[in-house]
Amino acid sequence: MIHLLRNLALVSIVLIAAGCDRIGAPVRVDDAWANATPAGATVAAVYMKITTKDADTLLSATTTVADHIEMHTNSEQNGMMQMRPLSNVPLEAGEPFTFAPGGAHFMLVELRQPLTAGLRFPMTLQFQHAPAQTVQVQVVELGSR
Ligand SMILES: [Cu+2]
Numbered sequence: 001m002i003h004l005l006r007n008l009a010l011v012s013i014v015l016i017a018a019g020c021d022r023i024g025a026p027v028r029v030d031d032a033w034a035n036a037t038p039a040g041a042t043v044a045a046v047y048m049k050i051t052t053k054d055a056d057t058l059l060s061a062t063t064t065v066a067d068h069i070e071m072h073t074n075s076e077q078n079g080m081m082q083m084r085p086l087s088n089v090p091l092e093a094g095e096p097f098t099f100a101p102g103g104a105h106f107m108l109v110e111l112r113q114p115l116t117a118g119l120r121f122p123m124t125l126q127f128q129h130a131p132a133q134t135v136q137v138q139v140v141e142l143g144s145r
Helices: 002-023
Strands: 027-035 043-052 056-063 066-077 080-086 089-091 097-099 105-111 120-127 133-140
Touching: 027 120, 043 089, 043 120, 043 133, 056 066
Parallel strands: 027 133
Antiparallel strands: 027 043, 043 097, 043 105, 056 089, 056 120, 066 080, 066 105, 120 133
8 A cells, every 4th residue: 555655656746747847948038139239338228028837036137248237117107208126027927028128128237348239148037936047138230129
């Protein structure tokens, strides 16, 4: 009887593992991009789409090309666009969250180098639950998208 229980436990562990595998990686990041920066710029915005398998919270981000990264959102107040810092970003299970122009964005502060079109640079995202993810951000010509 003990053996049977142990085998049943093993079978369910294997099934759970297989299930996880079918759903895929804990975090999926699509289309990470940034506009090229004008000469002398010290900040730049980065956009991307983030989907987590389970509910999670995006806590922070870092990159080699800037001193630090803030998360911001744009909101309209009395007809004025205002940028507001986000201390974190809640992510719903399986629901993509999109950082996009006019809305939420990552703000690279104190750029260490200009972002030139064609450049790819790494950005690392920290989550409350999922392991940290490093993604490559594609820099595009200003105004090309
Ligand atoms: Cu901003």
